[in-house]
Amino acid sequence: MTNIKQIAKLAGVSVTTVSRVLNEHPYVNEAKRSAVKEAIEQLHYTRNSNAVHLAKGKTFLIGVITPYTNHPYFGAIIEGISKQANAAGYHLVIFHTNYQRHKEIQALDMLRTKQLDSIIICSRVVEMKILRAYKGYGPIILCEDTMQTEFPSVCIDHYAAVTCAFDHLIKNNYSKIGLVLGRMIGRNSHQRLKAYHESVEKYQLDARKEWLIDGIYNMTDGGEVFHRWDELVEKPDALIISNDEAAAGFILQAKQSGKDVPGNLGIIGFNNDSVAEMLGITTVSLPLEQIGKTAFDLSQLEKEPAQIKLEFRLIKRNTV
Amino acid sequence: MTNIKQIAKLAGVSVTTVSRVLNEHPYVNEAKRSAVKEAIEQLHYTRNSNAVHLAKGKTFLIGVITPYTNHPYFGAIIEGISKQANAAGYHLVIFHTNYQRHKEIQALDMLRTKQLDSIIICSRVVEMKILRAYKGYGPIILCEDTMQTEFPSVCIDHYAAVTCAFDHLIKNNYSKIGLVLGRMIGRNSHQRLKAYHESVEKYQLDARKEWLIDGIYNMTDGGEVFHRWDELVEKPDALIISNDEAAAGFILQAKQSGKDVPGNLGIIGFNNDSVAEMLGITTVSLPLEQIGKTAFDLSQLEKEPAQIKLEFRLIKRNTV
Incomplete structure (x- = not known):
């Protein structure tokens, strides 16, 4: 690889002068500047940006x-x-x-x-x-x-967002509320879980551990949550689903199985994706x-x- | 910033020795190696990866x-x-x-x-x-x-993929076929357009310029394509839509407006996204x-x- 020593040699100038030309330093004699530029061209010199970043x-x-x-x-x-x-x-x-x-x-x-x-x-x-x-x-x-x-x-504020969704369900006379999440660990999930548990306690509701479902990320996962819901003996009458794609998957699968949302259960999604708009899903809009x-x-x-x-x-x- | 000259000075060794230690060169005297390591620790030296990449x-x-x-x-x-x-x-x-x-x-x-x-x-x-x-x-x-x-x-082979979709529509007795694309330019789009035009010619079909729609990328766009289709006096009886999300948007909007797919028109999507599986959309699966x-x-x-x-x-x- 060509380096500035070779350029200096070919141009008959010092390494410092080559460096000054490369860095567009103003105080370089015009004749020297053209000699350096000519040498750069002759040697097909390409500057290595790692060297520039280093500097x-x-x-x-x-x-x-x-x-x-x-x-x-x-x-x-x-x-x-x-x-x-x-x-x-x-x-x-x-x-x-x-x-x-x-x-x-x-x-x-x-x-x-x-x-x-x-x-x-x-x-x-x-x-x-x-x-x-x-x-x-x-x-x-x-x-x-x-x-x-x-x-x-x-x-x-994921705590406040889940609390808001929960309160909206309560206001609409739901009382068996489940939560569907991506994962249980991590700061944001922790806040969502805390809001859910505290709301359940505040309204003195029944909440079963099978109403709390994690590992749900996309539309296909949401479809599977419908089947799990459908098989439960004691079913939640509403679900807060932490993303709209999964909520959409649930709803589409429910329709195919002859179940009605919100007739058979209420759903609140999260994000306000285009799929939520398209399917008319009630959702908590997050400015992602x-x-x-x-x-x-x-x-x-x-x-x-x-x-x-x-x-x-x-x-x-x-x-x- | 600490550099290897300072390390060499503190360790009482040459710059070459420091460099050999940093690069885990085998031929370094053990005493010198520990002196260098000690100096590195004392000076809180952090290696700059741009220098490593440079080398x-x-x-x-x-x-x-x-x-x-x-x-x-x-x-x-x-x-x-x-x-x-x-x-x-x-x-x-x-x-x-x-x-x-x-x-x-x-x-x-x-x-x-x-x-x-x-x-x-x-x-x-x-x-x-x-x-x-x-x-x-x-x-x-x-x-x-x-x-x-x-x-x-x-x-x-986008040419073959669109041709395959077109042939499938012909086999199912559709004859007024439209194409919905992301964009008109670019190599892949060019191949898709070519396949469409050549199929229209091969089967000697009618094809109007308003049956060719571009700028369509997502679910919302697909919903808008439905409205454009709905307002046409001469409507295509089938659409090849270059991505499943847009196809899903079209179909969901059609249902909301009381139109039936495939009753009122046939739809083929592309990609085989989860939304295509969920909505039962006929699609060309692409191994993206x-x-x-x-x-x-x-x-x-x-x-x-x-x-x-x-x-x-x-x-x-x-x-x-």
Whole structure:
């Protein structure tokens, strides 16, 4: 590979002069500048940006830790990060973790070794104490409903969102309410579960453990939840389903099996995806793309870490 | 920032020795090795990976050029790339282009400046002659139905896939067939259009320009296509819709408006998304995730550029 020593030799100038020409330094004699440019052309020299980054200490790359890429919830957050990053000349490096701890640490290590300028964590399994160990190497932004103030974060109040859905069901005379989730662990899920359990207690309702279902992410999963519901002897009369795609899968499967929503049970989805609009699903609208955009903006701030909570909104349609 | 000169000074060894220790070179005196390690610890030295990449000429980053990130077609391809890359210790750098030419060139420039090891192009607007100019800088993989042999490529035969859908409609006695597409330009779309026009000619059918609709990507768009279809005086009796989400949007909107599929018209979708399974949509199944996986595999080959065509499959359900 050509390096600047060879260019200097061919142009008959010093290495310093070559470096000045490459970095567009103003104080270079015009004759020397053209000699260097000619040598660069003759040697087909291509600058290695890793060398430039080494000098400037910036890569314009932002790491994004996400369990899944092709997923309605995380897909929308990543779309938001991507749009905002794009406009600022940054690109995303995607760490598709499937919630594997070592993949998350791999990303953090790339921040430490300066291959990334910052990291946005959409969802994680790694502990806070590990994050703390990487704090000095660059901004780490959390997209979760977090109580801490050490890291910048942006989130929706998932506790309040589930409580709002629950209250809406109560107001509509449902009393056997189930909850369908992606997973049970993680900060956001924890908040959702807490809201569910506290609401059950507040209204002194019956709640069975088979009314709490996790591992449900997409339309096919939602269809399977219908079959599980259908086989229960003691059925919930309403379900809060943590994403609209799964809610849609449930509803479509219910219709095919001759059951009616909300006739046989009420459904509230989450997100306000286009499928919710199309099927008239009552849902809690979450500003997912805005979470992504805000997370990028937070990565660019040098100030004290800010904690931002974005608003959700109940959209009443025809499934409650 | 600490550099290896400072480490060498503190450890009382040469810079070469420090470099050998950092690179785990076997021929280093044990006493010197511990002196260097101690100095590294004292100085809180963190290795800058850009320096390592500079030396090794490899970044383990793969650029992915995609018009959209949160999209059923491209989302599934990216998921495939991501899974395969992940297993091989690579990460993806996403260039979310919205089909803007300068964004595609930005990615190619990062290949040229060695910030990426290779590039996978999911879909592009940039001309072949531009791609040729970047050919020497690293593997460039095309995910398109391409006639060229200069670049490795992986694709589905979109011409044959649309022809197959068309033939299936003819066999089921439809004769006024329309085509609904994402866009008109680009290699894959061109092949789809060609198949459509040649089939119309082969069967000597009527085809009106308002039966050819583009700009249709998601469920909401599909719902709008229904309204356009509904307002036509001369209506097609069948539509080939280039993605299942849009087909689902059309069908759901049709049902809400009291129209029946396939009673009022036949629909064939593309992809075999979960929504197609759920709604019983007849569709052409495309191995999108496999395209992504194969594209990654092609980026790792040093051999002559290979052209790979993957198989599609007609799945007969209830909308034809």
